[in-house]
Amino acid sequence: MDSLKEDQSDTQAIDNINEDAQNISEKEDTEKDMAPPVGNSIHRSGSRPQLDLSGAAIQGNFEERDPTILLPNQSDDISHLALDIGGSLIKLVYFSRHEDRAVNDKRKMSTKERFGVTNGNRRSFPILGGRLHFVKFETTKINECLEFIHSKQLHRGDNDNAVIKATGGGAYKFADLFKEKLGVVIDKEDEMNCLVSGANFLLKAIRHEAFTHKEGHKEFVQIDHNDMYPYLLVNIGSGVSLIKVDGDGKFQRVSGTNVGGGTYWGLGKLLTKCKSFDELLELSQRGDNSSVDMLVGDIYGGLDYSKIGLSASTIASSFGKVISENKEIEDYRPEDISLSLLRMISYNIGQISYLTALQLGIKRIFFGGFFIRGHAYTMDTISFAIKFWSKGGAEAMFLRHEGFLGALGAFMSYEKHGLDDLMVHQLVERFPMGAPYTGGKIHGPPLGDLNEKISWMEKFVRKGIKITAPVPMASPRTTGLGGFEAPSSKGDALRCDESNLNVGVLHLVPSLEVFPLLADPKTYEPNTIDLADPNELEYWFTVLSEHLPDLVDKAVASEGGTDDARRRGDAFARAFSAHLARLMEEPAAYGKLGLANLLELREECLREFNFFDAYSTIKQRENEASLAVLPDLLMELDSMSEETRLLTLIEGVLAANIFDWGSRACVDLYHKGTIIEIYRMSRKKMQRPWRVDDFDAFKERMGFGDKKPSFRHKRALLFVDNSGADVVLGMLPLARELLRRGTEVVLVGNSLPALNDVTAMELPEIVAEAAKHCDILRGAAEAGGLLMDAMSNPQDNPSEKLSSTPLMVVENGCGSPCIDLRQVSSELAAVAKDADLVILEGMGRALHTNYNARFKCDALKLAMVKNQRLAEKLIKGNIYDCVCRYEPAS
Numbered sequence: 032m033d034s035l036k037e038d039q040s041d042t043q044a045i046d047n048i049n050e051d052a053q054n055i056s057e058k059e060d061t062e063k064d065m066a067p068p069v070g071n072s073i074h075r076s077g078s079r080p081q082l083d084l085s086g087a088a089i090q091g092n093f094e095e096r097d098p099t100i101l102l103p104n105q106s107d108d109i110s111h112l113a114l115d116i117g118g119s120l121i122k123l124v125y126f127s128r129h130e131d132r133a134v135n136d137k138r139k140m141s142t143k144e145r146f147g148v149t150n151g152n153r154r155s156f157p158i159l160g161g162r163l164h165f166v167k168f169e170t171t172k173i174n175e176c177l178e179f180i181h182s183k184q185l186h187r188g189d190n191d192n193a194v195i196k197a198t199g200g201g202a203y204k205f206a207d208l209f210k211e212k213l214g215v216v217i218d219k220e221d222e223m224n225c226l227v228s229g230a231n232f233l234l235k236a237i238r239h240e241a242f243t244h245k246e247g248h249k250e251f252v253q254i255d256h257n258d259m260y261p262y263l264l265v266n267i268g269s270g271v272s273l274i275k276v277d278g279d280g281k282f283q284r285v286s287g288t289n290v291g292g293g294t295y296w297g298l299g300k301l302l303t304k305c306k307s308f309d310e311l312l313e314l315s316q317r318g319d320n321s322s323v324d325m326l327v328g329d330i331y332g333g334l335d336y337s338k339i340g341l342s343a344s345t346i347a348s349s350f351g352k353v354i355s356e357n358k359e360i361e362d363y364r365p366e367d368i369s370l371s372l373l374r375m376i377s378y379n380i381g382q383i384s385y386l387t388a389l390q391l392g393i394k395r396i397f398f399g400g401f402f403i404r405g406h407a408y409t410m411d412t413i414s415f416a417i418k419f420w421s422k423g424g425a426e427a428m429f430l431r432h433e434g435f436l437g438a439l440g441a442f443m444s445y446e447k448h449g450l451d452d453l454m455v456h457q458l459v460e461r462f463p464m465g466a467p468y469t470g471g472k473i474h475g476p477p478l479g480d481l482n483e484k485i486s487w488m489e490k491f492v493r494k495g496i497k498i499t500a501p502v503p504m505a506s507p508r509t510t511g512l513g514g515f516e517a518p519s520s521k522g523d524a525l526r527c528d529e530s531n532l533n534v535g536v537l538h539l540v541p542s543l544e545v546f547p548l549l550a551d552p553k554t555y556e557p558n559t560i561d562l563a564d565p566n567e568l569e570y571w572f573t574v575l576s577e578h579l580p581d582l583v584d585k586a587v588a589s590e591g592g593t594d595d596a597r598r599r600g601d602a603f604a605r606a607f608s609a610h611l612a613r614l615m616e617e618p619a620a621y622g623k624l625g626l627a628n629l630l631e632l633r634e635e636c637l638r639e640f641n642f643f644d645a646y647s648t649i650k651q652r653e654n655e656a657s658l659a660v661l662p663d664l665l666m667e668l669d670s671m672s673e674e675t676r677l678l679t680l681i682e683g684v685l686a687a688n689i690f691d692w693g694s695r696a697c698v699d700l701y702h703k704g705t706i707i708e709i710y711r712m713s714r715k716k717m718q719r720p721w722r723v724d725d726f727d728a729f730k731e732r733m734g735f736g737d738k739k740p741s742f743r744h745k746r747a748l749l750f751v752d753n754s755g756a757d758v759v760l761g762m763l764p765l766a767r768e769l770l771r772r773g774t775e776v777v778l779v780g781n782s783l784p785a786l787n788d789v790t791a792m793e794l795p796e797i798v799a800e801a802a803k804h805c806d807i808l809r810g811a812a813e814a815g816g817l818l819m820d821a822m823s824n825p826q827d828n829p830s831e832k833l834s835s836t837p838l839m840v841v842e843n844g845c846g847s848p849c850i851d852l853r854q855v856s857s858e859l860a861a862v863a864k865d866a867d868l869v870i871l872e873g874m875g876r877a878l879h880t881n882y883n884a885r886f887k888c889d890a891l892k893l894a895m896v897k898n899q900r901l902a903e904k905l906i907k908g909n910i911y912d913c914v915c916r917y918e919p920a921s
């Protein structure tokens with residue numbers, strides 16, 4: 032037999048792996064021309080509506096920066112629309128459903144029926160799955176808003192009576208207009224009530240909703256749902272409301288001020304001739320308010336008034352300098368006026384808020400309303416004011432959905448939308464490109480695909496975003512020191528609404544659950560690498576940018592390399608680059624950012640442009656090549672003693688984890704040999720102790736130690752990683768060993784493709800192939816219901832003869848190379864309840880995420896580190912070092 036594991040006497044270090052690879056014969060990979068990938072269209076359109084592009088037209092000037100696009104005949108399956116029609120802006124929140132298509136998935140029936148996994152059924156409630164969208168318009172342009180609603184048929188929804196919930200003064204003012212233009216009746220909801228229920232909903236349901244802002248930096252605040260109240264809600268719209276919130280529906284409007292967002296915009300417009308709010312705000316970034324404001328130093332001859340703690344640069348009187356100067360308005364720079372106004376109003380609101388909080392004995396103050404507009408300087412100024420007057424005793428917090436509180440509250444006031452008890456883990460925020468998720472100018476569906484979407488990307492995404500080059504580092508978007516000093520920013524352009532990716536679409540996936548075996552879900556943090564560190568951020572952004580051209584090639588090839596595929600590939604690259612550029616500028620723009628989020632964003636972007644499985648051909652090829660040598664491997668393993676076998680199996684998993692198309696270094700290796708050659712080499716190089724090596728403890732737990740009696744786990748969850756050798760020659764043999772010992776095995780695969788990871792959908796076929804050569808796998812797969820359809824007549828193979836320990840497959844609920852265990856499929860959550868061993872495999876699942884995760888049961892984390900920097904940072908080692916981390920139940 033041609034042993035797969037060659038002589039181990041070669042003691043060369045694994046970091047010579049590259050050199051070795053060069054020595055492998057440059058043989059053509061004969062598997063290259065294998066059959067095309069198994070077609071899989073199940074998820075392809077499952078979550079996105081197709082567009083009705085008939086009658087699509089660009090309104091107005093084509094050369095305009097953000098021309099209006101109308102898709103008059105497009106309608107989503109909308110069930111609820113709610114509005115907040117304010118003095119300045121109209122805010123829309125609408126929910127679009129997407130029903131799960133019937134999924135012809137062998138696994139589902141088997142796992143559910145045989146093992147009582149029943150809560151997977153929940154996904155069949157059509158009302159539940161869907162998406163929440165956020166859009167705004169200027170109130171003066173209410174006709175645009177009406178057209179938008181009409182073009183998308185947002186007012187039809189579930190509502191037979193055509194009643195729309197709305198709040199804000201405009202719900203009264205424009206009720207007749209809505210009746211006349213859309214034939215709908217506005218059902219008016221109390222504005223304060225809506226603000227409060229919107230704020231409560233956001234604080235409870237969105238993980239990274241609230242944040243503090245200091246010197247240009249966001250810090251997300253973990254809100255304890257059991258200790259949320261009381262808080263002061265300060266909504267800065269046109270005017271300002273201060274509301275003391277004591278619970279759901281329990282609140283009191285305690286104060287307010289007429290000096291608010293409308294004042295800034297109104298006075299600003301008058302004094303600077305600005306045409307838009309953003310223009311005014313942008314001006315402020317280049318302003319120096321000391322030319323209009325009277326400073327302490329102006330009064331005290333350049334000195335501080337130190338006795339009462341005021342520095343010379345403190346504003347003594349906003350606009351006070353103007354009094355003593357004999358100048359006309361034209362003599363002042365609009366920039367300076369705008370900044371002076373912004374500071375005047377922000378400090379004033381900060382001071383009133385602080386005083387109110389002090390009077391009521393409240394420590395937490397949340398600021399909402401569109402005056403804030405995610406603008407760093409505004410937030411810094413308010414934060415400074417609160418901190419300054421409270422002497423650090425109180426803190427300002429801001430909300431990512433700042434302006435949508437009222438609209439969300441109106442939305443929540445529908446009686447039967449089924450969203451009352453939404454939980455954090457059921458919401459996934461996505462950031463689709465090329466649509467007006469927070470804009471007012473481009474009228475089109477927020478999730479557009481194909482032609483319109485692509486042309487949008489081609490035409491409207493700002494030029495200057497390079498596709499291939501690393502995204503340039505920008506200094507953090509701080510616009511000043513806060514407080515009483517002038518902003519330091521030189522004033523780069525504010526992002527226009529359309530590309531202002533601050534809030535995404537909230538996908539509601541009711542079937543997601545918290546993984547029940549997490550030791551402490553509250554403190555669980557999936558990401559190992561914190562991208563708040565600018566060096567880490569730059570490094571990983573560069574890695575992802577550099578990988579982009581190759582990924583585009585793979586993606587385009589996976590779709591037949593057609594012109595259409597190339598166009599989509601291009602659009603994907605633009606979209607992902609735009610996200611990277613945006614996040615580079617403001618890492619916390621989409622909530623707390625970890626490496627796992629970036630890797631997931633990339634997969635989401637691919638799907639957005641209809642690349643369902645970029646690595647399908649490669650996966651298929653590697654599966655077939657690996658399955659061909661599996662029988663030899665199994666024979667080799669069977670000839671070993673149990674103890675040696677366990678070690679060989681773990682070594683095998685680590686060695687086979689080298690097949691990772693997401694790693695630059697590994698992809699370079701693949702050009703240098705066939706799959707099997709690389710696999711052999713990788714196994715040959717396995718050498719203990721690994722960089723992290725808890726194998727002995729694991730072995731002992733498995734019953735091989737002298738101290739403990741033989742032990743077997745009841746059920747093991749194996750989170751598998753890559754297709755090909757990784758799953759076939761690594762994880763399946765390990766699964767087989769566990770089955771042989773009487774441990775039930777659940778293979779946990781991705782719900783959607785990500786890089787070359789194997790999906791749950793693909794696993795049954797792989798298992799069926801493997802089972803052809805192995806009675807243990809066959810018996811287990813039959814017992815687990817995996818082979819029901821695939822296997823031959825059961826009478827020929829009476830299952831009693833075979834092992835009855837079941838092998839099952841479940842999907843994990845995600846489509847990323849990493850996994851956030853707070854949001855897994857209900858199917859996985861259900862099987863996890865009886866599991867006492869978790870095995871996480873691969874860099875994405877065991878290192879980038881979950882390396883520090885603690886479980887209620889035994890856990891084994893296995894991975895080869897395929898990135899030099901990660902190896903240095905995480906394990907103080909080198910690329911190709913291995914991790915075998917075993918942690919007993921905690």
Ligand SMILES: Nc1ncnc2c1ncn2[C@@H]1O[C@H](COP(=O)(O)OP(=O)(O)O)[C@@H](O)[C@H]1O
Pocket residue numbers: 116117118119120121169199267268269270291292293294295296308309399400401402403404434
């Ligand atoms: N594009 C915009 N157009 C007008 N005002 C804006 C815009 N973006 C932010 N603002 C600011 O937001 C304020 C309106 O905030 P919002 O919370 O919508 O209140 P309202 O419900 O009173 O309209 C405006 O007065 C202005 O200060």
Ligand SMILES: CC(C)(COP(=O)(O)O)[C@@H](O)C(=O)NCCC(=O)O
Pocket residue numbers: 574630688690691692693694695696752753786848872873874875876879894897898899
């Ligand atoms: C995307 C991955 C996490 C996948 O690794 P896996 O989970 O398959 O072991 C990994 O390939 C990765 O971190 N790649 C980027 C870094 C690089 O190219 O070195």
Ligand SMILES: [Mn+2]
Pocket residue numbers: 691693752753786787788848873875
């Ligand atoms: Mn992988």
